[in-house]
Amino acid sequence: MRPTMRSISPLTKTFGYAVIAFLVLPLVVLVGVSLNAGVEQNFPPSGLSLRWYANIVNRDGFLNAIQMTMILAVISTASSVFVSILAALAIVRYRFFGRDLLLTAILSPLIVPQVVVGMAFLVTLSAIGIFKSMIALLLLHSVITVPFAARVMVGTLTGARVSLEEAARSLGAPPWKAFILITLPLIRPGIAAAAVFAFVTSFENFTATQFLVWDRTTLPVEIYTYVQTESDPTGAAMSSAIVLTVCVVVLVLSRVLGLDMLTKR
């Protein structure tokens, strides 16, 4: 067969798709296990039932954790997107002393291991005495979400045409009006993407968060302890619920924002 642009050897293709299948497999098993009629975590499930999903409601731990996780995610997303838009405007539009350093610093939490971040917050906040509190978790999540939002916002604003704002200004719009009327509407997809990444980062954070939880925990921590201590499929049900939600959200977002926006990590 003459080589064409899309040529890939059948062997490579098979192996590749096999790997992709192995990525999907665990989640399929997860959902399957969650549908077990019995208490055993079997796959394929022995009997089908939604009882374990219903059981989630019976577990206060899960319900409280869901609430906690959502509050943290929403607040830290709002704050980090706000911080990031402002910082990205400064970094992209202006030349000032320390600009590159600022950008590196903002992105630096990405290379600091989660466990180190958790440790740092643990010792500092317990020394100050605001350990084991909502504030502590809010502070932590505000910090860890910023690099993800900032990365997207800097990319978005780099691509945003300055000439549009300049045109608006030349036509009589003061700088703030030019930003709100012209730039803001056009960077909406970027803001949405930044918010999505920030939200996911906060929602799923475990390693650092676990240093700061007490009686009240977040969902990932709750699931972690549950699957280590209990052996019924409720943990699987809770997890599956999240996975299915993620799937739906990703499908919707890929429609609205386009897949490109979502993969701009």
Next chain:
Amino acid sequence: MKNTVEIRNLTVRYGQTVALRDVSVTLDASQFITVLGPSGCGKTTLLRVLAGFVDYDGHVLIGGEAHDGTPPHKRGIGIVFQDYALFPHMTVAQNIAFGLRMRGWKAAAQKDAVTDAIQLLRLDGLVERYPDELSGGQQQRVALARAIAINPKLLLLDEPLAALDKKLREDMQVELRQLQQRLDITTMFVTHDQEEALALSDKIIVMNHGEVRQLGTPMEVYDHPSDRFVADFIGTSNLLAAQVVGREGNMLLCHVADGILVRAPGAASDGADVFLSVRPERLRLARQNDRIAHDNDVPAIIEHVTYLGHRLKIRVRLADDSRIEIDQPNSGAFSEGDAWSVGETANLTWEPRNTIVIDE
């Protein structure tokens, strides 16, 4: 003083780079002035200074009023950007009305002004379209309409025709000039295309490396370039190295290419090394039996002939290895078997008064 623009001692620095060096020019009211130069010469910077987007040292007066420190949104200047900068999320009508909206005009008044602009720029029927539904030429006209809708005291155009193909560009050049004359607005047009500059302008400012090299009418700039850069940048310069050896009346006598004597108008001291420049269309290739007395006359060997349909471009080599380009109309000699052939020797002739003397 109506909307004359005065620029005095303008210097602009970006960090270590000097983009504009002590520039002083006056743009006369109601004139179409082109700022011409190669990339990086500072022409766009000059435009952005007038627009108010760049910090500078010096003075800028528009219509007699000082504008240093005035922010862009208070300057009342219309700008057409190189990428048109049309607001993608607004219709044509909304784009054009934007400046009026910023000035607080009532909706009815906005609508009237937009209608006028649409008619003036021949955008009928496109009112509700979005920029990405328009062709390049249409986008360009919308950008213009938007800039003039606010009745600006100055119109700035940053290489607005660069993205258009040749035919469209030529049409737009004419339309632009007619529009400018009709509206009687002082206009500054930035371009690197010297043909465009010659075609459109009342005056041309030639710039290089942040400095103004010459300010003059198209004819002045073409026939009497002030230095080698201008001679080279506008049209083909055909520079010949020469040495002044004497005077005859009001003509200089110079030696070129292996000691041939030619005449040129000008004043330079004996013994000075100068450059002589003759425009390609003023040169004539002659055969032995074809020469005119009193014309400058230099032997040349034909290197290359390019057939362009209505013209011929012929490149010749002189005794000192300099290359000269001749541009002559296709009088039909080519097809009659009387054409020039490569390697043939001929005489390069021209009238002495068409020689430009450049002494740097």
Next chain:
Amino acid sequence: MKRGQFWAVAPLVTPAMAILVLFFGTLSVMITYSFLPSTGMGQIGEGFTLENYQKFLGDAFYLSYVSRSLVLSLYCTAITLVLGYLVAYVMYRASPTARLIIGLILVVQFFTAYVIRTYAIMLILGRNGAVNKLLLNLRLIDEPLQLIFNELGVAIGMVLVSIPFMAFPIYSSLHVIPRNLELAAHSLGATPFNCFRTIILPLSLPGIAAGIIIVYLFQITAYIIPGLLGGGYFDMIANLIYNKAMGAMDYPLSAAASVTMLVISCTIVFAAQKLFARLSPRG
């Protein structure tokens, strides 16, 4: 700073600065703690000391956590590289629809918490898990295999979880290779394999470099995967830090271990960037 610009930039940058103060502040406190003596139960004493580092870096027991993290991750990153490249390559060659689906699968992986993905892997590898059930039913084995609560389980988990992190940067690099290059190579007589070796592979090097750094850093500092899939039998360095801090409440020792991990991470990032900058072809 140019005149007037300061007043434009300062308010934009202040919120970010607050975050940075918080972040680097907590890190500084932690670094300070690593030099303070521990008096047990989360308490610290006075005075500068190196005893925590001596304890941590001098004890073979503690060092074994570091070395096993670094070494296992090396193997796992290598395997992840191969598998991740495979996925990225298949995606690169796929039809637009297939590419969309694969992309969606990868994004779903990204957005699903590590805890959940790891737990799902537990369900597959466990004694009653899908793999063992299948092998027993096919009578390929008599007894369930121990694929979990050991180094093997952790390794499998690390690879599976990391594949998307490797695939994405590599795909990004592949994606921007101009199509003409391959056409040109073929017209000059290159076989598909040669084309891959001399054109595609070198040009995807930036993606490979990025992927390796991301994945290796992720794996050496992993907590959840060794935690769930190791079940305590294969704790890695992150688990040690947590246990020492929350269990034994020896903050200074954990701080010292954390600082060590931080230094190792930063070193890896800088060294790898320098190395790959030297190796990769221009353009």
